[in-house]
Amino acid sequence: xxxxPVRTLEELEDWNAEExxxxxxxxxxxxxxxxxxxAVALARLAREDAAFGAWRYHKFDVPPERxxxxxxLFHARGFLGINLTIPHKVLAVGLVRAIDPFxxxxxxxxxxxxxxxxxxxFNTDGHGVARAITDELGTAIRGSHVVVLGAGGAAxxxxxxxxxxxxxxxxxxxxxxxxxxxxxxxxxxxxxxxGTPVRGFDPSRPPADLPADALxxxxxxAGLAADDPPPIDLGRLRGAPMVYDMIYNxxxxxxxxxxxxxxLRAANGLSMLAHQGARSLExxxxxxxxxxxxxxACRAALRPTGPSxxx
Ligand code: NAP
Numbered sequence: 001x002x003x004x005p006v007r008t009l010e011e012l013e014d015w016n017a018e019e020x021x022x023x024x025x026x027x028x029x030x031x032x033x034x035x036x037x038x039a040v041a042l043a044r045l046a047r048e049d050a051a052f053g054a055w056r057y058h059k060f061d062v063p064p065e066r067x068x069x070x071x072x073l074f075h076a077r078g079f080l081g082i083n084l085t086i087p088h089k090v091l092a093v094g095l096v097r098a099i100d101p102f103x104x105x106x107x108x109x110x111x112x113x114x115x116x117x118x119x120x121x122f123n124t125d126g127h128g129v130a131r132a133i134t135d136e137l138g139t140a141i142r143g144s145h146v147v148v149l150g151a152g153g154a155a156x157x158x159x160x161x162x163x164x165x166x167x168x169x170x171x172x173x174x175x176x177x178x179x180x181x182x183x184x185x186x187x188x189x190x191x192x193x194x195g196t197p198v199r200g201f202d203p204s205r206p207p208a209d210l211p212a213d214a215l216x217x218x219x220x221x222a223g224l225a226a227d228d229p230p231p232i233d234l235g236r237l238r239g240a241p242m243v244y245d246m247i248y249n250x251x252x253x254x255x256x257x258x259x260x261x262x263x264l265r266a267a268n269g270l271s272m273l274a275h276q277g278a279r280s281l282e283x284x285x286x287x288x289x290x291x292x293x294x295x296x297a298c299r300a301a302l303r304p305t306g307p308s309x310x311x
Pocket of ligand 1: 035036061086087088089090125149150151152153154155174175176179218219220221222225228231246247248269270272273274276
């Protein structure tokens with residue numbers, strides 16, 4: 001069960017906590033398990049260095065139109081590190097003092113590290129999704145025909161990772177054509193350098209010639225709400241695709257249910273969450289952080305607690 005409250009920018013105005021603070025910022029953010037898994041990881045780090053026992057990780061509801069004013073406020077209140085989730089990752093690129101090369105290529109940041117004059121941006125989503133696909137699906141991006149659904153922050157990091165890992169081909173499906181085109185314009189030079197075919201498509205009408213047996217990665221928000229339809233009709237893809245859905249709460253989306261009904265190999269985003277989170281904590285602490293205890297904490301938090309179901 002996740003007992004971490006969702007905090008607001010109004011609470012931040014009056015923030016006077018003495019302890020070193022970290023936070024995830026998003027809208028929606030209530031579903032995020034980041035506070036749960038970071039609390040476990042910090043408790044483990046505290047066994048090596050007691051100072052980490054005082055660190056706290058919070059979740060804040062921040063609308064995109066207030067991110068630019070929010071970041072200086074988090075800095076003024078002393079926050080050491082920040083994770084960004086929907087819909088902030090692309091927007092934040094223009095708000096950081098410095099950016100690491102992978103995040104710059106992706107045009108998206110999910111991890112901010114404090115420095116004296118503001119925050120420095122990193123992106124750990126690409127690391128997270130690559131590790132999760134290996135762990136959960138038993139396959140590698142390298143050599144796979146990949147179909148990424150979405151063109152937001154998580155999709156950008158995933159697409160750039162796929163090219164860096166030398167996927168066999170990359171197809172991006174996104175609902176809004178302008179956002180799809182913005183991502184394709186980032187990817188074309190990288191794909192050209194890697195010699196990898198890249199194309200975009202409308203996910204409501206997947207082209208008939210998409211490669212068979214593709215690795216399908218859902219990086220859209222479709223599925224966060226229980227009644228969301230799947231972002232693609234798996235019946236329109238050839239062969240036996242493998243499905244990685246970045247959504248982890250709810251643990252089973254319509255896309256994952258459709259994959260199960262077809263007997264396809266599939267997994268939700270819990271493992272990615274743990275791997276990207278472990279890497280973020282490494283950036284903030286300079287210590288080595290294993291992902292496995294963080295994943296176990298997330299699994300425990302999602303376990304049904306009784307008649308009311310998932311907590
Ligand atoms: P984002 O930057 O806000 O991008 C959202 C993407 O979802 C956009 O491509 C958007 O398409 C698409 N979308 C939104 N609602 C949709 C709908 N109803 N139908 C189809 N497409 C829709 O968000 P993000 O940070 O990339 O995150 C995307 C998803 O990945 C979220 O569900 C997030 O929770 C998940 N995620 C999970 C992890 C993990 O560790 N497991 C890490 C990162 C992200 P348009 O361009 O058409 O608006």
